[in-house]
């Protein structure tokens with residue numbers, strides 16, 4: 001990735017959702033606030049303490065709490081927010097399975113579940129529980145979220161089987 005740091009004093013380039021964006025960053029600014037300064041409000045300031053997961057984004061594909069990550073730590077890495085997942089299968093699965101709940105917790109869940117279905121093709125129930133653990137829904141609406149995860153996993157398993165059958169013909 002061709003990143004230019006320190007374009008002007010205090011201004012950095014972040015690679016967010018496939019685009020380079022310039023943002024003014026002080027050394028103490030969190031990634032959460034840098035993203036919101038860029039107009040990306042999907043990551044939510046919930047607890048700002050690492051407890052709720054409402055601020056979850058992907059850093060090089062790995063879920064992180066943006067409230068506990070400094071903006072400058074994201075320079076030279078790729079950031080994905082909920083806005084970058086509008087066309088993702090997991091977002092559609094959230095809609096289809098009634099897993100879209102309040103606007104505060106849902107974006108973080110979509111982000112973490114996208115990473116889960118991308119990285120684990122056949123997770124056990126326990127593994128899904130572990131992945132969801134850093135994200136809190138105060139209303140305990142977890143079943144629909146798990147249903148959305150299973151729907152995407154089922155769909156990719158079927159697509160893979162279809163591909164195998166075609167290549168065997």
Ligand code: FES
Nearest residue numbers: 046047048053067
């Ligand atoms: S706002 Fe980051 S974990 Fe709650």
Ligand code: FES
Nearest residue numbers: 101102105138139
């Ligand atoms: S639906 Fe968002 S906290 Fe429960």
